Amino acid sequence: xxxxxxxxxxxxxxxxxxxxxxxxxxxxxxxxxxxxxxxxxxxxxxxxxxxxxxxxxxxxxxxxxxxxxxxxxxxxxxxxxxxxxxxxxxxxxxxxxxxxxxxxxxxxxxxxxxxxxxxxxxxxxxxxxxxxxxxxxxxxxxxxxxxxxxxxxxxxxxxxxxxxxxxxxxxxxxxxxxxxxxxxxxxxxxxxxxxxxxxxxxxxxxxxxxxxxxxxxxxxxxxxxxxxxx
Amino acid sequence: xxxxxxxxxxxxxxxxxxxxxxxxxxxxxxxxxxxxxxxxxxxxxxxxxxxxxxxxxxxxxxxxxxxxxxxxxxxxxxxxxxxxxxxxxxxxxxxxxxxxxxxxxxxxxxxxxxxxxxxxxxxxxxxxxxxxxxxxxxxxxxxxxxxxxxxxxxxxxxxxxxxxxxxxxxxxxxxxxxxxxxxxxxxxxxxxxxxxxxxxxxxxxxxxxxxxxxxxxxxxxxxxxxxxxxxxxxxxxxxxxxxxxxxxxxxxxxxxxxxxxxxxxxxxxxxxxxxxxxxxxxxxxxxxxxxxx
Numbered sequence: 308x309x310x311x312x313x314x315x316x317x318x319x320x321x322x323x324x325x326x327x328x329x330x331x332x333x334x335x336x337x338x339x340x341x342x343x344x345x346x347x348x349x350x351x352x353x354x355x356x357x358x359x360x361x362x363x364x365x366x367x368x369x370x371x372x373x374x375x376x377x378x379x380x381x382x383x384x385x386x387x388x389x390x391x392x393x394x395x396x397x398x399x400x401x402x403x404x405x406x407x408x409x410x411x412x413x414x415x416x417x418x419x420x421x422x423x424x425x426x427x428x429x430x431x432x433x434x435x436x437x438x439x440x441x442x443x444x445x446x447x448x449x450x451x452x453x454x455x456x457x458x459x460x461x462x463x464x465x466x467x468x469x470x471x472x473x474x475x476x477x478x479x480x481x482x483x484x485x486x487x488x489x490x491x492x493x494x495x496x497x498x499x500x501x502x503x504x505x506x507x508x509x510x511x512x513x514x515x516x517x518x519x520x521x522x523x524x525x526x527x528x529x530x531x532x533x534x535x536x537x
Numbered sequence: 538x539x540x541x542x543x544x545x546x547x548x549x550x551x552x553x554x555x556x557x558x559x560x561x562x563x564x565x566x567x568x569x570x571x572x573x574x575x576x577x578x579x580x581x582x583x584x585x586x587x588x589x590x591x592x593x594x595x596x597x598x599x600x601x602x603x604x605x606x607x608x609x610x611x612x613x614x615x616x617x618x619x620x621x622x623x624x625x626x627x628x629x630x631x632x633x634x635x636x637x638x639x640x641x642x643x644x645x646x647x648x649x650x651x652x653x654x655x656x657x658x659x660x661x662x663x664x665x666x667x668x669x670x671x672x673x674x675x676x677x678x679x680x681x682x683x684x685x686x687x688x689x690x691x692x693x694x695x696x697x698x699x700x701x702x703x704x705x706x707x708x709x710x711x712x713x714x715x716x717x718x719x720x721x722x723x724x725x726x727x728x729x730x731x732x733x734x735x736x737x738x739x740x741x742x743x744x745x746x747x748x749x750x751x752x753x754x755x756x757x758x759x760x761x762x763x764x765x766x767x768x769x770x771x772x773x774x775x776x777x778x779x780x781x782x783x784x785x786x787x788x789x790x791x792x793x794x795x796x797x798x799x800x801x802x803x804x805x806x807x808x809x810x811x812x813x814x815x816x817x818x819x820x821x822x823x824x825x826x827x828x829x830x
Contacts, residue, residue: 355718376724377717377718378719381719
C-alpha cells in the first residue's frame with residue numbers, strides 16, 4: 308500500500324533522514340523505533356507532505372505522492388495522528404471529530420466512536436484542548452478512524468497513557484488491522500509494539516539500521532532497550 | 538442621567554465602527570497572519586465610493602451600502618491573489634510593508650482627484666429624522682448604524698461558531714498545518730476570508746459617510762485606534778476585537794462628555810488602556826498565548 312524509497316530529508320543544512328526505504332501492505336502494522344531525534348516524526352511528516360526539503364519517493368497504491376499537498380494526501384486515505392495529539396482550543400470535541408472529511412470506504416460513525424470512547428461522549432461539547440492527555444490521544448485516534456483512513460500514521464499514540472488505555476489503543480489498532488487498515492507506528496514502547504505490529508524498523512541517525520520481526524525483537528529485547536536508552 | 542444615556546448611546550455608535558473594522562482585521566490576521574495596514578484606506582474607499590456613486594453615478598445610499606462592500610471585497614480578493622499571497626512565505630513584515638504602501642497609494646490617488654477637503658454626504662431621507670428612545674430622542678441614522686453593526690457582528694459570530702464553514706475557518710485559523718494534515722484545504726479559505734474582512738471595512742466606510750467627514754485621510758486617523766482595539770481584544774480573537782471595539786467607543790464617549798479639556802485624554806485614552814492591558818495580559822483580554830512552536 309505504502310512504499311517509501313530512498314527518502315532523505317533536511318532541516319535547513321542538517322540532514323535528518325538518509326535514504327530510508329520501507330514498505331507497508333494493507334492490514335499490516337509496522338513500527339518505527341529509535342531514539343529521540345532519529346528522524347521518526349520527520350518521516351511521518353514527509354509521508355504527509357508537511358515537510359519542506361525532502362528527496363526520494365513516497366508511493367501510495369503505486370502512485371507517487373510527489374507534489375501532492377497534505378490535504379490531498381489525507382483525502383487519498385492517510386490518517387495522521389500527530390505527536391502533539393492535534394487538538395484545537397477553538398473546536399469542541401465533537402467538532403474536532405467531524406472536522407476531517409470522510410476519506411475511506413469504512414469510516415466509523417460518531418455513535419461507534421462514542422461507544423468505544425465514552426469519555427469523549429461525556430466531554431463532547433468541551434474545547435478539545437481541555438481534555439486530559441489520555442483523552443486527547445483517544446480523540447486523535449478516534450478522529451482518523453472516523454475519516455475511514457486506510458493508512459494510519461501514528462506518532463507515539465501510547466505516550467503518557469495509563470496501562471489500561473495502552474491496552475485499549477492496542478485493541479483498536481488490531482481491530483483496524485483486521486479491517487485491512489495499514490499502520491505506520493512510531494513507538495518507544497517495545498512491549499506494546501510487539502503486541503500489535505508485524506515488523507519493526509530501527510531508525511538511527513536517519514537510517515534504517517535494522518529490520519526485525521516479533522520473535523527477533525523478543526529474543527533481543529534487552530539489547531534493543533539498552534540501545535533505545537530506555 | 539439622560540445626558541449620560543445619550544453619551545452612552547453615542548459611544549456605542551462610535552464603538553460600532555471600531556468593532557466592524559477590528560472584526561475585519563481580526564478575521565484577516567487570524568487566517569493569514571497579516572496585519573492589514575490598508576484597512577483604514579479601505580474604510581475611506583467605502584465612504585468615498587458612496588460619495589462618488591451618489592454624485593457621479595446617481596446611485597443612492599442604499600445602493601452604495603450593497604455595492605461598495607461587495608466591490609471592495611472583490612478588490613481585496615484580487616489584492617490577496619496578486620500581491621499578498623506572493624509574500625505569504627516571507628517574514629510578516631513584508632506584507633505589513635505591502636499594505637502600508639497600498640495605503641499611501643490609495644490615499645494619494647483619492648487626494649489627487651478629490652483634494653483633501655471633506656465632501657458632504659447626507660443620510661438617506663428616511664433616516665434623517667430622530668427616533669424616540671423613551672428617555673431621549675436620538676438621530677435615526679445613528680440608531681440604524683448601531684443596529685446594522687450589531688447585526689453584522691452577531692451574524693459573523695453565528696457563521697463562525699455554528700456552521701461547518703465557520704468550523705473549518707476556525708480550525709484553519711488556529712492550526713493551519715494540522716488542519717491540512719487532516720484533509721482541510723486551508724489555502725482555499727484564505728482568499729475569501731481576506732475579501733470578507735476587506736468587505737467589512739468597506740461596509741463601515743459606507744456607514745460612516747453620512748456622519749463622519751468624508752476625506753482621503755479619514756481612515757488613516759481611525760486605523761491607529763483600531764489597531765489598539767485589536768491588541769486590547771487579543772490579536773486574532775474575533776469576540777475580543779468586537780467587545781473591545783464597543784468598550785473603547787463607550788469609554789471615549791464618556792471621557793469626552795466630561796468637558797472640552799478632556800478631549801485630548803479621550804484621544805490618548807485608548808493607548809493608555811492598551812498599555813495597561815498589555816502589562817496585565819500580554820496576549821490581550823481574549824487572546825490566547827501562542828503555543829510554543
